[in-house]
Amino acid sequence: MPHTSPTDGWTTCALGHRHWGLVGAAGLLVHRAGTAGTEALLQHRVEWSHHGGTWGTPGGALDLGETPADGALREAREELGLQPGQLTLGAQSVDDHGGWSYTTVLAVPTGELEPGQLVLNRESTEVAWLPLADPGVQLHPGLAASLPALRALIG
Secondary structure, three states: OOOOOOOOOEEEOOOOOEEEOEOEEEEEEEEEEEOOEEEEEEEEEOOOOOOOOOEEOOEEEOOOOOOHHHHHHHHHHHHHOOOHHHEEEEEEEEEEOOOOEEEEEEEEEOOOOOHHHOOOOOOEEEEEEEEOOOOOOOEOHHHHHHHHHHHHHHO
């Protein structure tokens, strides 16, 4: 059964953008060194979702009192079946829209992490390791806008 919370819902930030998550949202950017540079584990979002058909990080609305790291881990578990023990958390990047923010939590896998072994929920159609330099897919607009800052954090 999908996670539901009283903080699930749409809100409008000070910039006039519509966002999911009444107290903000968070997602997990899992990355690793690949043959062509840094790769990220991205999910292909189902068409009915906000910005459906794009590729992004597992993520969603924060619960009241939930830290961004805890929320990002919960969302990754719900959407991809990732378990906290499979990841080492790193830096966080906050995209502040004035009264609403999205926190991207960086993480690296603790061992082999193959997309075919993940258990996707109804919010994803597929998941893949994609090169961050040139993913070759249409990215979620929020991820696309944040990518320069995220690449700098990854190094």
